[in-house]
Amino acid sequence: MSMPADQMELREEEIRAHYAAAATMLEGVDHTPRIAKPKVQVTAPERSPGIGTRRRFRSTTPGLVTRSTARPEGVRLVDRIEGADEGDPLVSPVQATVLHALRRAISIALAMGEGYAGQTGLVGLKKANLEGALGADRSAEFTELLAAESLVTLSVFANATAYLLAAHASETSVEIGAVEEVLTDNAGLALHGALWELDQELATFADSEDKLVPTVMAYAEQLMEKVSLRAQTAPRLEPFTGNNFRVEADDLTIAGFTPARAAKGSKITMSFKKPNEVVGNHIAKYQAMKLSKMLMAYDFDRKLNPFAELGGFIFTFMGDGKPGTGKTTLIQMMAGLINDYCQVAGYPFRYQNLSTESIDSYQGKSAQNAKAFINNVIDPNVIGFGTIDDIDQLAGKRGDRQSSAGQLEITAVLMDSFAGAGTVVRGNCTFGMFSNYPENVDDALRQRAGARFLVDGPQTRDDYVDILNLLMGKNHSIPLGDFEPFAAQEIKKAVAASFDSHNRPHEDGLVRVYERVSRDIGKLDTIAKLGTYLKGIQEADERFTGRAIKNITDAIKVRAMDFELPDEWMENPELFLFKDYDTKRAMIEELRQPITVDMVIQEINRYADSEFRYADKSDEAAIEAMVRDFGRQEEAKRRYLEGKG
Structure with a gap:
């Protein structure tokens, strides 16, 4: 060899x-x-009787004169x-x-x-x-x-x-x-x-x-x-x-000093879901399916993925949505896809979730647990998928008095691991952070999520018929009616409509910025005009920094890779997975699409919408907390005066 x-x-x-x-x-x-x-x-x-003692060994390192008294x-x-x-x-x-x-x-x-x-x-x-x-x-x-x-x-x-x-x-x-x-x-x-x-x-x-x-x-x-x-x-x-x-x-x-763990996968006990069992969530489902196949392009000899080199690989992503909209189902679908692909290719797959059990009262132990989680997933000898469910409960928000020392330790480890000075993205693993309340996640940590998966659940009438039909199971004789099951879940059609919906912003604060900039400079069709739009967003929300621009450009590069690797490449490893690195890179480059102005506008709006949504919720939560505090103060004064009277 x-x-x-x-x-x-x-x-x-x-x-x-x-x-x-x-x-x-x-x-x-x-x-x-x-x-x-x-x-x-x-x-x-x-030692057992009859077994003699062994000699002791003293250092004989050449050239060293050492003495111990x-x-x-x-x-x-x-x-x-x-x-x-x-x-x-x-x-x-x-x-x-x-x-x-x-x-x-x-x-x-x-x-x-x-x-x-x-x-x-x-x-x-x-x-x-x-x-x-x-x-x-x-x-x-x-x-x-x-x-x-x-x-x-x-x-x-x-x-x-x-x-x-x-x-x-x-x-x-x-x-x-x-x-x-x-x-x-x-x-x-x-x-x-x-x-x-x-x-x-x-x-x-x-x-x-x-x-x-x-x-x-x-x-x-x-x-x-x-x-x-x-x-x-x-x-x-x-x-x-x-x-x-x-x-x-x-x-x-x-x-170097990087641990070289054996290429050993983890046993997965979760119940996997098929893509058609994820109703709604079209963009999130589409990106999860693409990312699952992207991981399989990783080259174990070169220790690098062509997608990571060419651009468009998603190392970290944030999935947010209201309770019950399908975040767990999305995790089960993605883990199931990667597991199936790895079994066909004979690759070791390691899935791990960082849970609230990792928070420990012992100083430093929470950070140690989080670092072990990261190291297990980034192991270059396996295909890795790491999830952090309910990250708003797990990682503390700096400056929040309610955050424990253990939560803040986890925040520090995740921030350093996801975008620190020593972070190396090989393309063998990805991390998904999920939350019902992303506004409670530390701003800097949230911005380390390179992609945003809005998990908004079923939206249309067809979505609701599909999910009812799916969850009802087979143990009934109720007719389906004039309806084609899962036709609305046809992924390419649904995704195209979802992306088109971001030609204009959704959040009120961003709509005002978009309309003002468009009125002042006209159609956003040049780099200079798009940059002016980004500056307008920053003026409306100071948290919209250079890291946000990087995340947007990364998402645009993902759109340039807006294709799924063919299913037959996953089913027959000889067609793609077992090719050498340079061949795989060339095959991927042939599928790459040019970047368009529409892609750029849509990705700016998608990312900025999510930030405005988080900021509005965070501000509203802070205002409600202050209102409750003021109310408690007034009630305390009233009771105090009544007591004195």
């Missing part, structure tokens, strides 16, 4: 050369904790792991799996650290230091390179551990808290500290075999997160972050 051009191979012989050292570390190392405080006494459980603590992970089964003298399959995964992960980490040292000249500096020939002018460089090598080694160890054990994860979860013993003196000491803390967590939480894998994975994920934060400000990491490394035997790609 050929290696993609942007990946470097980490050769198997380089990894296996470290097996002996890795096994020795698992058998026993000495480590004196420097940062973390011991949770338990570190002596490993007693404190009492070292022995760490014997093999004993700890084999003792997590209430004294069974035989090693179980689960224990063997964990030990093999740890040995493999340590070996990969050591090989990566060795490669980094060779690439950066650290090997020569270590040799000079060992010989006492390291000049003072190279001391700072030496220290920085050692710290960088430590971070690389720790990250790869944690990353590989989580990846290798992902297939053995269960529904059991363990909360271990933050990792503390992250050392950057040198790679060997860093690994010793990590193994010492892992031993502490196993002794604390893995009191039965079913908690063994969850504890190791929880530790690995916490270590990855802590090291990634350290790496944001650490120098000399470009040789590691600037390349992708491939471990072919494990199908593992190491891309």
